[in-house]
Amino acid sequence: MPVYPLPAWLSRFVGREKEIAEIQEQISRTRLLTLTGPGGSGKTRLAAKVAAAIAAATAEEEARTGKFRDGVCFVELAAVQKGDLLPQSTLLALGLEETPGQPVSSWLVAHLRLKSILLVLDNCEHLVDACARFANALLGSCPDLHILATSREPLRITGEMIRLVPPLSIPEWQPGSPVEDFLRAEAVQLFADRARLVSPGLEINAGNAPAVMRICRQLDGMPLALELAAARANVLSLEEIAARMAEPARLLVNPDHLAAPRQQTMQAALDWSYVLLEPAEQRLFWQLSVFNGGFPLAAAEAVGAGDGIEPAEILGLLSRLVDKSLVSHQTDDTPAAVSRYRMLEVVRQYGLERLKAAGEELAIRRRHFDWCVELVQQASFTNRERGVWIARIEQELPNLRQAFAWSLAV
Numbered sequence: 001m002p003v004y005p006l007p008a009w010l011s012r013f014v015g016r017e018k019e020i021a022e023i024q025e026q027i028s029r030t031r032l033l034t035l036t037g038p039g040g041s042g043k044t045r046l047a048a049k050v051a052a053a054i055a056a057a058t059a060e061e062e063a064r065t066g067k068f069r070d071g072v073c074f075v076e077l078a079a080v081q082k083g084d085l086l087p088q089s090t091l092l093a094l095g096l097e098e099t100p101g102q103p104v105s106s107w108l109v110a111h112l113r114l115k116s117i118l119l120v121l122d123n124c125e126h127l128v129d130a131c132a133r134f135a136n137a138l139l140g141s142c143p144d145l146h147i148l149a150t151s152r153e154p155l156r157i158t159g160e161m162i163r164l165v166p167p168l169s170i171p172e173w174q175p176g177s178p179v180e181d182f183l184r185a186e187a188v189q190l191f192a193d194r195a196r197l198v199s200p201g202l203e204i205n206a207g208n209a210p211a212v213m214r215i216c217r218q219l220d221g222m223p224l225a226l227e228l229a230a231a232r233a234n235v236l237s238l239e240e241i242a243a244r245m246a247e248p249a250r251l252l253v254n255p256d257h258l259a260a261p262r263q264q265t266m267q268a269a270l271d272w273s274y275v276l277l278e279p280a281e282q283r284l285f286w287q288l289s290v291f292n293g294g295f296p297l298a299a300a301e302a303v304g305a306g307d308g309i310e311p312a313e314i315l316g317l318l319s320r321l322v323d324k325s326l327v328s329h330q331t332d333d334t335p336a337a338v339s340r341y342r343m344l345e346v347v348r349q350y351g352l353e354r355l356k357a358a359g360e361e362l363a364i365r366r367r368h369f370d371w372c373v374e375l376v377q378q379a380s381f382t383n384r385e386r387g388v389w390i391a392r393i394e395q396e397l398p399n400l401r402q403a404f405a406w407s408l409a410v
């Protein structure tokens, strides 16, 4: 089976055994399966786990089912801004290059037509109509193709099977019951794992279990909310976290009273996490949300420095945002090995709201644009450096496209 790169996380994956097994089984019988749920509920992580399980299927299983003998390919769409770019992004994920003179979509269909492949289309929600058309067209032309999509809303095309990603299991705690049972609940496992990253000696025991149960309940078993709460275990006791979670920060920029309860939970957890930032961290947080598809440190310095903040201070502030789970650090596999930072989509959208509310959007988008222009000007395509620069530019395409679109619109 050909191997396409699957996304990797540094943090531990927790639970979901039943979902993984069921989805793995369903996707071999369903041509389009969409995992839905609010931002931060764990759709991407679950889809990646299913993809990895299928990719790891033994040759024996493959021979038995005959499915996906041509591999599993993960297409990240969060940073793709226009529906027209879906075929191109998929082609890139498949490791193929465009052929001059041939429309990308027909080249893609020609490549996939006789293949038994699973495409994971991750984070479709911002392009839901375009994704629906794209998926429909591909499935119609490629009889052995299957698609696993993640999206906050379904694609709504004929034949789509929809699965709502459930909350992580939330524990029951009765005084006197064994702590081991309590520790088996998925929400507790996730919370405890992330809390131990910042507070290594932390033990969950009969004494603090009631506080952990309240945190898990309050956060509806939402993975990202649990991570944000756990990131504070270095400065707050579990009792304090539980008490603070009980009174949401009530900062909602656009309070949407019709939003589903788990969506409201996520907003409240983000508010909570945001309010606890120092003013300089808050500022950098909203500024960094302009980046689309991640950014290197130099970019954060270019956008975040100014107005009394020196470029040298950015790394310290950025690492505090990483500690608080608002930004993640990614190991880089490009030849230049430059560290890269990223925000989860739901976190980035939240940051953008704060940026607008702060009245800084225009200034920050301009700095983002200037950084992009400078990057392109520096690019050198001499023989020796060509490969490195092509990889650099490819990596920044979502940022470059966004800056370009912005400059045309202002």
Ligand SMILES: Nc1ncnc2c1ncn2[C@@H]1O[C@H](COP(=O)(O)OP(=O)(O)OP(=O)(O)O)[C@@H](O)[C@H]1O
Pocket (backbone or CB within 6 Å): 009, 011, 012, 013, 014, 015, 016, 037, 038, 039, 040, 041, 042, 043, 044, 045, 046, 123, 150, 152, 190, 223, 224, 227, 344, 345, 346, 347
């Ligand atoms: N089962 C799990 N085990 C460990 N961590 C998880 C699990 N599920 C989710 N997470 C973590 O929770 C956070 C949110 O998960 P994820 O990005 O998968 O959510 P999502 O539903 O795809 O959100 P969005 O709609 O914004 O794309 C991530 O940091 C992820 O690593």
Ligand SMILES: [Mg+2]
Pocket (backbone or CB within 6 Å): 043, 044, 045, 122, 123, 150, 345
């Ligand atoms: Mg996602």
